[in-house]
Amino acid sequence: MLRVTSLSSYYGKIRALKNVSLHIKPKEFVSLIGSNGAGKTTLLNSIMGHIQKKEGEIYFNNTDITNLKPEKIVNLGIGFVPEGRRIFTDMTVEENLEMGAFIIKNKDKIKENLEFLFDIFPILKERRKQQAGMLSGGEQQMLAISRALMSSPKILLMDEPSMGLAPKVITELYEKLSLLKNAGLTIFLVEQNAKIALKYSDRSYVLENGRIILQGKSSELLQDNELLRAYLGKEYKEKWER
Ligand SMILES: Nc1ncnc2c1ncn2[C@@H]1O[C@H](COP(=O)(O)OP(=O)(O)OP(=O)(O)O)[C@@H](O)[C@H]1O
Ligand SMILES: [Mg+2]
Structure with missing residues (x-):
């Protein structure tokens, strides 16, 4: 591959x-x-x-x-999670995930990806309205990974x-x-x-x-x-x- x-x-x-x-x-x-x-x-x-x-x-x-x-x-x-995560700390969890889906035009596909990721990372679903900067280090890494996966790499x-x-x-x-x-x-x-x-x-x-x-x-x-x-x-x- x-x-x-x-x-x-x-x-x-x-x-x-x-x-x-x-x-x-x-x-x-x-x-x-x-x-x-x-x-x-x-x-x-x-x-x-x-x-x-x-x-x-x-x-x-x-x-x-x-x-x-x-x-x-x-x-x-090819999805990429850079060193040090680099999420948008003053945006919400959900907004970060939406940014990750910017290359996907199909709204249903975006929703499907979001549901799949919320299934794997329930904590992100719980915190979806919170500012990303408020998450713990581990949660921020999970968000960085999920953001990269929103584009269906x-x-x-x-x-x-x-x-x-x-x-x-x-x-x-x-x-x-x-x-x-x-x-x-x-x-x-x-x-x-x-x-x-x-x-x-x-x-x-x-x-x-x-x-x-x-x-x-x-x-x-x-x-x-x-x-x-x-x-x-x-x-x-x-x-x-x-
Ligand atoms: N922008 C840069 N300009 C010049 N040299 C660089 C630059 N970035 C990295 N290097 C050098 O290239 C080599 C490899 O660096 P790199 O950052 O890829 O290592 P790494 O394995 O990711 O290390 P770490 O575990 O610290 O992240 C090092 O010797 C580093 O000093
Ligand atoms: Mg390095």
Whole structure:
């Protein structure tokens, strides 16, 4: 569904991504894990058309999207939840969701999407008249995800959905992502939180210094002690090396 081939992305002369190749099949839940500064955000911004200076190819189904504008990419069916959520805090929950549906012309479809999302995220239904800025961090992330899904994307890209959330809230959020996957959504997310991403995704890639250094089934990568030691740091040591 999405295929990135030998992608290198640049900030001026700095090559932030180096020959990155990856793919995501329909209905797969794929994660890419990497520490601070590995290039995770750069990768998603490159796919979404926010970074122009790049080499390589990005295909969405049979369309070459490498050099398309961001609006065009969204219109083709790629939903995006950026780092830090970026919802409209002084608008209501419902208004945020309506904004997400701006490319959908069919009113019935908008209503159908809204009902589906309120089913998955009942808290958003409860709070639909409230200002989005009043929501908790976890609820704001659920709103950001729902807003992206209002445009009926075929694949959802997410930048560190767990960022800044408490462990219990992170688990709750990933349970919702599982529900969305079971409903047929294709998911690609990037995370520093390797443990949660590996636990919930089907396959994973590991990015280090702009390069993919490892890939495989998430359940198998979860058995990789070296990897866990490198990416789970202190938490891993406390649990396994006491
Ligand atoms: N606008 C920019 N101009 C120059 N260099 C940048 C810019 N944005 C990111 N970089 C550099 O590119 C590299 C990758 O950054 P990126 O933000 O993609 O990492 P990340 O994996 O998303 O990190 P984090 O986990 O902190 O979000 C880093 O070395 C960073 O300093
Ligand atoms: Mg980032």
